[in-house]
Amino acid sequence: MRFATWNVNSLTARLPRVEAWLEEVQPDVLCLQETKQADAAFPHEAFAAMGYESAHHGEGRWNGVAVVSRVGLERVTRGFGDGHDDAGARLVAADCGGVRVHSVYVPNGRSLDSEHYAVKLAWLGGLRDLLAATCDPSQPVVVCGDFNVAPDDRDVWDPAAFEGMTHVSTPEREALESLCGWGLVDVFRRLHVEPGVYSWWDYRGGSFHRGHGMRIDLVLVTESLAVATTAAEIDREARKGPRPSDHAPVYVDVTRF
DNA sequence: ATGGTGGCCCGGCCA
Numbered sequence: 001m002r003f004a005t006w007n008v009n010s011l012t013a014r015l016p017r018v019e020a021w022l023e024e025v026q027p028d029v030l031c032l033q034e035t036k037q038a039d040a041a042f043p044h045e046a047f048a049a050m051g052y053e054s055a056h057h058g059e060g061r062w063n064g065v066a067v068v069s070r071v072g073l074e075r076v077t078r079g080f081g082d083g084h085d086d087a088g089a090r091l092v093a094a095d096c097g098g099v100r101v102h103s104v105y106v107p108n109g110r111s112l113d114s115e116h117y118a119v120k121l122a123w124l125g126g127l128r129d130l131l132a133a134t135c136d137p138s139q140p141v142v143v144c145g146d147f148n149v150a151p152d153d154r155d156v157w158d159p160a161a162f163e164g165m166t167h168v169s170t171p172e173r174e175a176l177e178s179l180c181g182w183g184l185v186d187v188f189r190r191l192h193v194e195p196g197v198y199s200w201w202d203y204r205g206g207s208f209h210r211g212h213g214m215r216i217d218l219v220l221v222t223e224s225l226a227v228a229t230t231a232a233e234i235d236r237e238a239r240k241g242p243r244p245s246d247h248a249p250v251y252v253d254v255t256r257f
Numbered sequence: 258a259t260g261g262t263g264g265c266c267c268g269g270c271c272a
Contacts, residue, residue: 203261246272
């Protein structure tokens with residue numbers, strides 16, 4: 001099975017590219033972030049035409065997440081599901097082919113002194129609590145999406161340039177480590193130890209062509225999936241060409257679990 | 258150079 005995640009920065013703007021990418025890469029499950037759509041606007045029919053079921057959680061202008069699957073889509077849940085706000089449609093989960101799959105869009109902390117930074121840390125804690133309450137780390141579970149955290153200094157183009165900034169701060173990295181401590185593996189990093197492989201590049205200043213990126217889009221999996229993973233890739237080709245998202249898709253291949 | 262680009266959708270906000 002092939003699991004993928006992609007922050008598309010508006011599915012309305014990106015649908016043709018998403019359709020082309022599905023056709024080319026043939027993932028079994030695709031998690032989307034930043035659809036920027038209300039549920040009524042989500043193009044379920046376009047995905048159905050390609051053989052995929054889909055579940056969306058969105059409010060319109062900002063955020064919005066989805067799970068798109070051709071191996072089944074059951075037990076869909078939106079948000080934290082316990083009455084706690086998920087800060088504007090940032091989490092949707094479903095059972096896909098025997099795997100519990102979560103599409104997450106972690107809040108951007110903006111700056112270390114921002115109230116949004118505290119929201120981001122709390123959100124990551126809430127995600128850990130959700131997993132602890134609803135999942136078993138001995139079972140196949142995927143948590144993937146845009147975490148807005150670069151796990152370590154290999155994941156940013158210039159650590160010195162990020163001093164005092166979000167995405168790299170110790171509390172954010174510790175919150176991500178705590179999440180993984182529940183029983184998740186950053187499987188791309190397990191298979192690729194080299195620095196300088198990124199999933200996001202700012203639109204501004206020619207960042208992509210200058211290699212100024214960050215790896216903030218992660219596929220976290222439980223150990224039973226991690227040991228069965230044969231490949232983990234970031235498709236930076238998808239960042240090229242006309243009207244790209246500022247994020248590249250990430251996908252992993254799992255043989256058996 | 259406190260900028261830049263792109264998406265929302267038309268004045269800023271957000272990333």
